[in-house]
Amino acid sequence: MNFINICFSFKGRINRTAWWMMHFLIIAISTITYAAYTASSYLLFITLVSAWMQLAVTAKRWHDRNKSAWWTLVYLIPIIAGIGGLSVWTLSGWWTLIYFIPIIAGGTWALVELGILKGTKGENRFGADSETSSETVIELLIRLCGISSIVFVFGIFFFVFREGAGFLFNGLDLGQFLTSPEWYPTSLSNKRYGTFALILGTFSVTALAMCIAVPFGLGAAIFVSEFCSPKLRETFKIIIELLAAIPSVVWGFIGLTLMNQLIIAVFNVPIGLTMLNGSIMLALMSVPIIVSIAEDALKAVPDSYREAAEALGATRWQVIYRVLLPAAKNGLLAAVLLGAARSIGETMAVLMATGHSVNIPSGPLSWIRTLTATIAAELGEVARGGEHYQVLFIIGVLLFTITFLVNLIADLVIKGIRQE
Amino acid sequence: MNTDMQVSPEAMFTETEIGKQKRWIENVMRIFFLVMTSLMIIPLLLIVGYLLYKALPVLSLEFLFTNPKDNMRAGGLWAPFLGTIYLVVVSLLVAAPIGVFAAVYLNEYARESWFTRITNLAVVNLAGVPSIVHALFGVGAFVLFAGLGESILAASLTLAIMTLPVIIASTTEALKAVPMSFREACWNLGATRWQTIRRIVIPNSISGILTGVILQVSRAAGETAPIMFTGAVFYKAIAEGNLFAYNITEQCMALSLHLFTISTQVPDVTEGIPYGTAVVLVGSVLLVNAVSIVLRIYVRTRKKW
Known part of the structure; x- marks a missing residue:
């Protein structure tokens, strides 16, 4: 039985699960449409369709119990008795409670019949066994959930773009937006929305973070995959996993307190909230990603490669350097790319640790501001729908595009190895 | 006589120069990578320790x-x-x-x-x-x-x-x-x-x-x-x-x-x-x-x- 038949046909049988799921589906759809639309003609249409569906589903469920679909009329008992009961209630005393017995009894009986009891086994006068009839509904749900990621990715782009589109096509000077370092969104006389300094801030802090994270990440991946005993490997992997679990706001807090004091003490600067501080935090956050993906890449190299190299007399280091790294280079590149994508998108840590002042970065100890931190710091303070508000959403689109491209490239690089 | 050609059992199991070097390099690399890995673990312990130390005065069920x-x-x-x-x-x-x-x-x-x-x-x-x-x-x-x-x-x-x-x-x-x-x-x-x-x-x-x-x-x-x-x-x-x-x-x-x-x-x-x-x-x-x-x-x- 296909899905259309389950929804609208009065012939055939369905089982309990299908009956319940269809009810939830109908209720969910009508709730969402009632919330989203106010046009009365459309609402009437939805009401009629969902009433039809409920009747059709219930009829097929009665068939499954080997009863005529006319039993659906049992639902009228509570209504009639209810009206009768209410009219008597106003006239006389407590004894009219007796009128409510059919209401409760009828409703409960129908609910037990339709929702709880199994259908007749094997064929009955209304059709074949219904045991697998709920699968159509379940599989449809599974398919819907399966494609939900695609829907969400498009949805994210659509809704972020939608909020910023008005100003993007009508008023924003894109050249200035991308190349001017002047970010004065709240200036009274001359508002300027140049994000160049922010873009530079994002990329410089990410680049410095990668300079720190890549050697350590790849080194750790090589150690875990090539030198470790299995037990030690498990321990390291657990620790790396815990490192990855620390929330970004806590990293920001560490940058604000511990790392701030350390940088002041080591470099003898007045304020330690600098690009270097942010980079160290980002490095610590992206190392776990780099380690886990790089380790997967190294593990994917067949053991025969290692054995062949060792049989030729190569040392472990020679095996790694001459055989494993070239063989796994795509996976390692993907690891670095994904680590970089994580750094570009990170918000709270850089907001708290980098000094947050619009500045063309001049060195590891300069204050910077990133694209993400700008949105986080300013979205709460702008008027909804204004130019500044829309510019923040356009920055969001820019960020989405950058990370999307980096992820896409990383995916293509990984797929490249698989096809070889 | 070809005594030169015979390899004594001791010589067979003694490491050659190259073998020694190989082992040495391998150990150095192993320690190098171990240090690199440990350097990532230290921050985790350090951070948790530092936070706990600073938070001790206020931590309570209340x-x-x-x-x-x-x-x-x-x-x-x-x-x-x-x-x-x-x-x-x-x-x-x-x-x-x-x-x-x-x-x-x-x-x-x-x-x-x-x-x-x-x-x-x-x-x-x-x-x-x-x-x-x-x-x-x-x-x-x-x-x-x-x-x-x-x-x-x-x-x-x-x-x-x-x-x-x-x-x-x-x-x-x-x-x-x-x-x-x-x-x-x-x-x-x-x-x-x-x-x-x-x-x-x-x-x-x-x-x-x-x-x-x-x-x-x-x-x-x-x-x-x-x-x-x-x-x-x-x-x-x-x-x-x-x-x-x-x-x-x-x-x-x-x-x-x-x-x-x-x-x-x-x-x-x-x-x-x-x-x-x-x-x-x-x-x-x-x-x-x-x-x-x-x-x-x-x-x-x-x-x-």
């Missing part, structure tokens, strides 16, 4: 069960702690079924095709979208378009979409670990695809699926950016000790945002309170993670195939 007081300069964590629990639970209720079903689709139904590849790519990209972009999406879609306003519901939905890839990835792993022969045996008995999934695949991978669900909790509890503009609020007083103090159509406080607020926006906070907040946040996240890790190890040791 700290957890009283509201922030005196413009958040003193008091405890009750309102933000309860708020985080609300956000996590609601987002879990949304994300868990969608995520598990999505993984079932990708692993059990989808065939090798361009469409499946795009779906997988979408999962990867969803995981890669910056958290602040999720926040913008939450504002655009849930707060404004769906008309939920800034509320626990809007913030949780944003969190749910953000953490969906965590559940999908680990559920897919768990489903993949069920041997193909189990499914084939079941199909050969005449079971349908869904019956096989429900009776064979899911019962055999339920612990792995749970691991992913637990990871989602830890991830959702720590996020700040996505909830900042969709439902978390700087300050809100609620009844102490009442588990139902929040309404999901209203705003709430959250631990992560509270840490941000008191460490950057509020002057003269009592020394130790921000550290205490950080310890409670890190502590709960690491605890949840540890549960997931223990569960995973337990599953591995019990595996029957």
Whole structure:
């Protein structure tokens, strides 16, 4: 039985699960449409369709119990008795409670019949066994959930773009937006929305973070995959996993307190909230990603490669350097790319640790501001729908595009190895 | 005589110069990489130790069960702690079924095709979208378009979409670990695809699926950016000790945002309170993670195939 038949046909049988799921589906759809639309003609249409569906589903469920679909009329008992009961209630005393017995009894009986009891086994006068009839509904749900990621990715782009589109096509000077370092969104006389300094801030802090994270990440991946005993490997992997679990706001807090004091003490600067501080935090956050993906890449190299190299007399280091790294280079590149994508998108840590002042970065100890931190710091303070508000959403689109491209490239690089 | 040609047994088992060098290089490299790996572990211990040390003066049960007081300069964590629990639970209720079903689709139904590849790519990209972009999406879609306003519901939905890839990835792993022969045996008995999934695949991978669900909790509890503009609020007083103090159509406080607020926006906070907040946040996240890790190890040791 296909899905259309389950929804609208009065012939055939369905089982309990299908009956319940269809009810939830109908209720969910009508709730969402009632919330989203106010046009009365459309609402009437939805009401009629969902009433039809409920009747059709219930009829097929009665068939499954080997009863005529006319039993659906049992639902009228509570209504009639209810009206009768209410009219008597106003006239006389407590004894009219007796009128409510059919209401409760009828409703409960129908609910037990339709929702709880199994259908007749094997064929009955209304059709074949219904045991697998709920699968159509379940599989449809599974398919819907399966494609939900695609829907969400498009949805994210659509809704972020939608909020910023008005100003993007009508008023924003894109050249200035991308190349001017002047970010004065709240200036009274001359508002300027140049994000160049922010873009530079994002990329410089990410680049410095990668300079720190890549050697350590790849080194750790090589150690875990090539030198470790299995037990030690498990321990390291657990620790790396815990490192990855620390929330970004806590990293920001560490940058604000511990790392701030350390940088002041080591470099003898007045304020330690600098690009270097942010980079160290980002490095610590992206190392776990780099380690886990790089380790997967190294593990994917067949053991025969290692054995062949060792049989030729190569040392472990020679095996790694001459055989494993070239063989796994795509996976390692993907690891670095994904680590970089994580750094570009990170918000709270850089907001708290980098000094947050619009500045063309001049060195590891300069204050910077990133694209993400700008949105986080300013979205709460702008008027909804204004130019500044829309510019923040356009920055969001820019960020989405950058990370999307980096992820896409990383995916293509990984797929490249698989096809070889 | 050819005594020169004979190799004495001692010589056979003595290391050659090259062999010695090889071993030496190998040991040096091993130690070098060990140091590199350890250098990443030290920060974890250092940070947790430092936070704990600084937080010791304020940590107590009372700290957890009283509201922030005196413009958040003193008091405890009750309102933000309860708020985080609300956000996590609601987002879990949304994300868990969608995520598990999505993984079932990708692993059990989808065939090798361009469409499946795009779906997988979408999962990867969803995981890669910056958290602040999720926040913008939450504002655009849930707060404004769906008309939920800034509320626990809007913030949780944003969190749910953000953490969906965590559940999908680990559920897919768990489903993949069920041997193909189990499914084939079941199909050969005449079971349908869904019956096989429900009776064979899911019962055999339920612990792995749970691991992913637990990871989602830890991830959702720590996020700040996505909830900042969709439902978390700087300050809100609620009844102490009442588990139902929040309404999901209203705003709430959250631990992560509270840490941000008191460490950057509020002057003269009592020394130790921000550290205490950080310890409670890190502590709960690491605890949840540890549960997931223990569960995973337990599953591995019990595996029957």
